[in-house]
Amino acid sequence: MTTAAAIARELRDALAALATLVTEAERLAAAPDMARVRALAEHAKAPADKVVAARRDLQALAEPGLTNSEDPAAVRAAVACARAAIELEPACRALGDVPLAAARTAAPLVAARAAHLFLSIGYRQCVAALDALGTTRSDR
Amino acid sequence: MSSKLDLDVLYNIASVHREHERFYTMTQMATAAELSREANKLKVVADVWLEDQVPAPTGAVDWSDPRYQAAGCLDLNPVRAIAGIGILFMEGEGEPSEIRTLKLRLRGMAMGMQGVGQWLADKMDAAWERESVLLDPELIDAAWPRFQTIVTNWRGSRKTLLVGKLLALVVDCLDKIDFTPAAIRRDKATAGRHLRTAGWVLDMASRVVAESGASLADNDAHWTEYRAVIRRAQGK
Numbered sequence: 001m002t003t004a005a006a007i008a009r010e011l012r013d014a015l016a017a018l019a020t021l022v023t024e025a026e027r028l029a030a031a032p033d034m035a036r037v038r039a040l041a042e043h044a045k046a047p048a049d050k051v052v053a054a055r056r057d058l059q060a061l062a063e064p065g066l067t068n069s070e071d072p073a074a075v076r077a078a079v080a081c082a083r084a085a086i087e088l089e090p091a092c093r094a095l096g097d098v099p100l101a102a103a104r105t106a107a108p109l110v111a112a113r114a115a116h117l118f119l120s121i122g123y124r125q126c127v128a129a130l131d132a133l134g135t136t137r138s139d140r
Numbered sequence: 141m142s143s144k145l146d147l148d149v150l151y152n153i154a155s156v157h158r159e160h161e162r163f164y165t166m167t168q169m170a171t172a173a174e175l176s177r178e179a180n181k182l183k184v185v186a187d188v189w190l191e192d193q194v195p196a197p198t199g200a201v202d203w204s205d206p207r208y209q210a211a212g213c214l215d216l217n218p219v220r221a222i223a224g225i226g227i228l229f230m231e232g233e234g235e236p237s238e239i240r241t242l243k244l245r246l247r248g249m250a251m252g253m254q255g256v257g258q259w260l261a262d263k264m265d266a267a268w269e270r271e272s273v274l275l276d277p278e279l280i281d282a283a284w285p286r287f288q289t290i291v292t293n294w295r296g297s298r299k300t301l302l303v304g305k306l307l308a309l310v311v312d313c314l315d316k317i318d319f320t321p322a323a324i325r326r327d328k329a330t331a332g333r334h335l336r337t338a339g340w341v342l343d344m345a346s347r348v349v350a351e352s353g354a355s356l357a358d359n360d361a362h363w364t365e366y367r368a369v370i371r372r373a374q375g376k
Contacts, residue, residue: 066305069313072337079306079344086298090291093268100272107277114275117284121291 002057004081008133011126014050018095018123021047025116032108037115041099044119048095051126055092058085058129083132091125094118144374146273150282151370157289158363161356168353175346178242181225182339188218189324189332196325203231213321215328235319243314246342250307257301264294282369285362292355292362299352306345313338 021044028036058081065078094117101114188194194215201208209232212219216229227238267290274283316334318324324331 066302066309069309069316069334069337069341072340075309075337075341076344079302079348082302083299083348086295086302089298090294094287094291097272101275104272105275110275110277110280113280114283117287121287125291 002061004058004061004077004133007054007057007061007084008130010050011054011130011133014047014054015123015126015130017043017047018119018126022116022119022123025112025119028112029109029116032112034102034106034108034111037102037108037111040115040119041102044095044098044115044122048092048098048122051088051095051122052092054129055085055088058082058088080132084129087125087128087132091122091129094121094125098122147370147374151367151374154286154363154367154370158360158367161293161359161363165353165356165360168349168356172346172350172353175342175349178246179339179342179346181227181238181242182335182342184218184221184225185216185227186332186336186339188216189328190336197231201231206232208232216321216324229319229321229324231321233321239314239319243311246307246314247311250304250311253300253304253307255304257297257299257304260293260297260300264290264297267293278373279369282366282373285365285369288362289359289366292359296352296356299348303345303348303352306341306348310338310341310345313341 021040024036024040028040062078062081062085065074066082069075098115098118101118102111105111105114192215196215197213201211203209203211209230211231212222213229213231217227218225222228225238227236229236268287271283271286271290274280274286313334317331
């Protein structure tokens, strides 16, 4: 089974990609261009997939620890994973909606601002997930 | 372009839920403090069982005699803390009523939170879909604050579910302990470990509720900004 430390590494990778995309989206919101919004949405797919996988793995890690009270350290680790998975749920939804931002409107400004909004939510929630995971030991 | 009716409904939702969340910000903070207090009670008692070396009484007294039943268990009670925590082990009694009451309350809270958390999570999924109407030239300014409120409530709903699971785990932990004085004395270390774990898990639940309440407090500004944009779109 994937460890919390391995999931955190994947999330850090996704976060680095999202940071670049948020910066690009911010620029686009100031100077909208539909072709570039579509390209942005395309580039968002890879980090979005990583975030979805991270959330699924975190849920799998959390579940056993939340039903067994014998080992408090295991409960603590499970709670950290569960909290991180919770932060990623809206991130998955927001990042999944980035392509829709360009698809559902003909207005470049709206598309750019919507993409910026969803990428920002995705980015911020990944930061929050990593913060939640920061309470776990790196060797678990 | 949204209809006047749509805008009226969006404004209605923003107005009542801003007020509702003000209430829940306050109650969640209070719940977090309450859980933290209960956690401290359990940990203080566990410390006595695990760390203090007070010997159990000798068999010189018949504790089943009604005249002596109310005597306190000096090796099980944190004597100076009784005034603050209320938990009192008595030689001629079984499980303290304070522990019994706590288990009942936590069991009820666990069930309630798991139900409410799932209900709210379902609502948030629908809200995300519904509020996509904001991705429109006229309303795009409203999208940022409104989606922040949805994210906060989505996280809050899942955290409520998580707290429900943690409280159920606390009860599970407490159920492993036979709280009669004789049973505790048979293996004070094991009972103490279970009790300390219950306190720690309750602390974790308290922390999650506190985080949720603190996040919810941020929604007030988001709702206010969102209402202002809807008002402008209504032409008022």
